[in-house]
Amino acid sequence: MRWKGDVAIITGRYLSADESTIMELWSRARNGQSVLLRVHGVRPWFEITPHGRWKDGENHPNLPETYEEITEVRGPEMKWTYLGEKPVWKVFVKQPFMVPKIRQELSGKWTILSGDIPFVNRFFLDGDLSMHVTVDGEVCESEHPVDVCIDISMDEVKHCEPFPAPFKIFSFDLETSIAHDTILCAAAVIEDMGTGERERHTFSEDEQTILENLTKLVRETDPDIITGYNIDNFDMGRILDRANFVSGNDKEKKIRTLGWGRVSTDEQGRRRDTLFPTRGTSRAWNMAGRCVMDAWWQARQALRPQRETLKFVSTLLFPESEDMQKMDVDASKMDEEWKNRPEEVIEYCLRDAELPLDIMHKIQAFRRKEAVAAVAKVSLDTSANGTTSQLIDSLVIRMADRTGIGVPLTGSAERKEGQIEGGYVHDVEAGLHRWVAILDFKSMYPSIMIGKNICYTTRIDDMLSDAFSPEDYEKSPTGAKFCHDGIRRGMVPKLLEDLMSQRDVHKAGMRNASDEAQRSYHDQMQYAVKILMNSFYGVFASGFYRFTHRQLGESITAWARQNIKTIIQKLGDEGQHVVYSDTDSIFVKTPVDGVTDPRQAMIEFGHSTAERFSEKSAELEFETGMSVFFSHGAKKRYVGQVVWPEEKMMIKGYETQRTDSFRYLTEGMKNIFKHVLADDSEAAINLAIETISAVKKGDVPVRDLIMSKSCKGRWDRKRAKWDFSQDYANPDAMIQVRAARAIIDKGLPFTPGMKIAYIVTNAKNRPMEIKPWLEEDPVAEYDGQFYADRLATAFGRVTEAFDWSAKELLAGNRQTSLFSF
DNA sequence: CAGGTATCCTAC
DNA sequence: TAAGGTAGGATACCTG
Structure with missing residues (x-):
């Protein structure tokens, strides 16, 4: 009997039979049944190529045909590696678990390729399949607790458009x-x-x-x-x-x-x-x-x-x-x-x-993970519990396999030493600035990777530069060379371009959706595509990914800095006022002298400036317009009254955004910002003073003073207790560790990595005394002076712009400063 | 009490 | 021994 239908793959494993390897893939069918796919006929393999650069006619080491575990050596096929084209032999082994040992033994004479890919991934890679597939197979007896079990070969599996699986x-x-x-x-x-x-x-x-x-x-x-x-x-x-x-x-x-x-x-x-x-x-x-x-x-x-x-x-x-x-x-x-x-x-x-x-x-955790699985072409389990590099691997390796590119082992490359230089952050001018337009580069790093053809496969290694002439490549500001796409189109640029157009399709699908289910589906998918696109840079700039080199990350950020600094320079030369800039955004003041409608002027200025400075693969967009922008002068900390495209207050970096702050502070600060943006500094200062004085007197509900920080730690099996010394140089100096210990002492469960809530009860002692916050047993008292100081420091940074220091806020008047002169 | 270190969390 | 990145502000604690 046959079973046909669409299924969504949850996870898989392989089984070693006597003469073959069987993949078992568990899935949920569109019709609600749980279906176990037993995939037959896929053989485990890896590849070998001689070390170093290859010259035609050169001798290669003896092929490893005598190993008992090896069933066949096939090839060679010429494949691209970072040392140029090389002959590559495909080595088939009896079972996947034999690969690590053989790999190890051959590594002296051969460079190993594709030797660390989990066998089950071959289903998705070789079949170019994703989480959702259509299968047509023979129903078989199974002892496993599922509704249906079918035997199939790879040609009985086809791609299926993603559908919301009835998990x-x-x-x-x-x-x-x-x-x-x-x-x-x-x-x-x-x-x-x-x-x-x-x-x-x-x-x-x-x-x-x-x-x-x-x-x-x-x-x-x-x-x-x-x-x-x-x-x-x-x-x-x-x-x-x-x-x-x-x-x-x-x-x-x-x-x-x-x-x-x-x-x-x-x-x-x-x-x-x-x-x-x-x-x-x-x-x-x-x-x-x-x-x-x-x-x-x-x-x-x-x-x-x-x-x-x-x-x-x-x-x-x-x-x-x-x-x-x-x-x-x-x-x-x-x-x-x-x-x-x-x-x-x-x-x-x-x-x-x-x-x-x-x-x-x-x-929407289930649907989001399902969408990411569909876009990255992995199982649900990999999407939900895997790493970012596994998602990227899934797309890159399948392309490498189809275009004759050798897949290096993770860890085979030189490890990246030290950090690479990142984005450029412009100094922010303290104070209020009116009619500020924010211009953003659209998908900055992906656009640079596409535009400059940056990929592991387009980088010209110094060892190979003799094989290229200067018109074959472009030099990044760091001196790294990437060949033009006419010589070789990179895998990453191609994948990113495909993802960009996929996203456009889903965005259009959202607009044209006939019902909410369809709109939501396209929304999930476009969001998943966005997440995945933005993951590329990080993985390729990491020190250990298989397809990376430090020149990739360095060049991407170098070009990014060059782009943005050039525009800031040009704007400055034109007499425009750049208030701030961070990585891919530029905050420019709209010239409003003699203008009757500054908001309209800003919108036009924003659009025209974005357009003037846009280039192919460095597209600027006018994203946000603010009637007022304020910063106390620290990078990554600002607040603005957004008036385009919608009205809202936007706060970045400040305590209001931080989850280790406490509600009384964040609420107070928000209200202070409202006055600041309304140009009423007097009200802002008065509010700051009142807020501080109330907490000092003990008038604030303790519930509004809960602070919270994440706490690491690991379970020490031998001593049967939580150990913090692996994660902290001086555990007892950390507030969250002391709070965690108090919770553990009460017999309550502790989760490493979870945020621990606490109240400061006495900051005069060092280290300060704290009590963990537990809903069942609320803390009754707090250290008013501590909280007043903390508020004054935070508010003071803001009011300093209006000549009120933290000290003056605490005192409630300006006497202290007057006397101090 | 200034300055250094460790750490957290955020912006991008 | 598991694995997306860097830039940056701020706090608590410790030392001299």
Whole structure:
């Protein structure tokens, strides 16, 4: 029997059979079924080429045909490398896991190419496939817990236009004993994104039964994605630990308590690894067939919230929700709560299993990752949990394979020493400036890469410059040479151009969409394309990417600096006033002498200036027009009243933007800025003084003084405690570490990397005394002098422009300064 | 109390 | 031993 249809690939692995290698790809079909694709006929290989430059007729080392693991050596084929065209042999091996060893043994005589690409990637690379594919294969028996399993070959898979897959999501939460680390209860909410239906389950039996029932539920409901709040660092690890503990050496029991992977429980040996969730050294968890997405991680990336607790993020996203107003269980007294009111704890647990689902939908985490997967042509798991370089690899390697370019190993190039020089930041003039037009370069770094044909494959190495004449290439301001596209068109410029036009297609799709679903789809896709385009520069300027060289990054930024400095110079020569500039933007004052409508004049000036200085592949755009711009004179810190294209206040860099600040400061500063922009410095100063005086007197709710900083740290297995000394030179000198320690001492969970909230209670002592902020047990007192000083410093920087120092603000009058003269 | 170091977070 | 970049402001702590 055949099965035909469109599927979205979640993740994959390979299996070594006797004479072949099988790829297993787990997917969710458009029709809602979970489908396991067993791909046959793909053989593992890598490539070899002699070291150094190649001269025709030269001898090469003996081909490695005697190795038992090698089944065939094919070639040679001439391929491009940074040392010129070279003969490349394709070496087939019996199994993918044999590659590292052989690679190692051959590396003395041969340069290895394509030798570090995970085997499953070959599906996407060789077939030029993406996350969404159409398959037509023979249904086969499978012991794995899926709806359908089919056997296919690569020619039974075709590209499919992306579609919103009806994922099944499993969101869960555990409540655990502080005294014994045991699991007290658990809850899970399973959502079918196809129908929108949810089912809810709670578990409150003995620990082993809870683990078994959770595992059973995972296997029965067959989810594609596992989520929950902070599961990466807490719940997944706890499940692993407790399942191992209750199972001891009983393998069957371990399978019943921990067998979450989408594979048969009868798997033997190595294959069984993926039945159990694992987390190597990476951030993300791995298990066969499913993708683990932590709602905390997604929310922090999408929202950059001031604090990162589930309650804070939920209230931020759902301020109206009644659920959040309900009395909470005190997590710091969980054992007591569990003993006294288990029903409430279970209800609380269920709520905390459901909220992550709501959060993930609100920030559109699933659809965004799916769109990135579609654009970068990777699986959902790679999109959700992979690195930026894996996304870029996916596009670049498939192009290299199709255009005869050798793929070097990651780490094969010389490591970049020191930093490369970055963008140019112009000094900002302190004070108020009126009618300022902001001109921006459109996609500056991608445009330069396209325009100057910058790529690993177009760079002319000094060793090869004898083979080129000066008209073959362009020299960057740093002296690096990149050949013209007539000689060789770079892969990166080509890919970026393709992405740019893809984005245009989706933007048009958005405009022409007939319904919201279609508009949203195109929006997700255009956004994913934008993200990906902007990732190129960073990856190619990094020190360890396989297709990079420090000249690439250096040249891109050098050309960027040259472009922007030239324009600033020209504007200055014309008598225009450049107020500020950062990397790809120029802030210019509109000449308004004798003008009746300055706003209109600014719009016209903005457009005409942008047009005058635009060049091919260095296109300037008039993005924003401000009636007033203010800065106290520090780069990357300014505020403006935007009047075009819309009315809004724009603040950059200042404390209002910072998540390690506190609400009372950010709100106060915003209001001060309003007065400043309204040209009412007196009101600004009065407000500053009042605000400072109120906090000093202790009149401010402590809740408005919560500060928050992220805290690193790692679990020390041997000593069974959190270790901060790996991440901090002097851990006790760090406020957030002291706050984290206080939380840990209370028996509350600590998540490395998560922001820790605290109140300063006494800054006279050094290091200053702080108390962690816990919703269940709010801090009552604060150090008024400390907060007053902090406000005065921040406000003072602004009011200094109107001749009021921080000291004067604190004193509430100008007497101090008068006397000091 | 000035100056140096470590760290956080932001703008681009 | 895992991996997009640099420029920049600001704070807390420590030292002499």
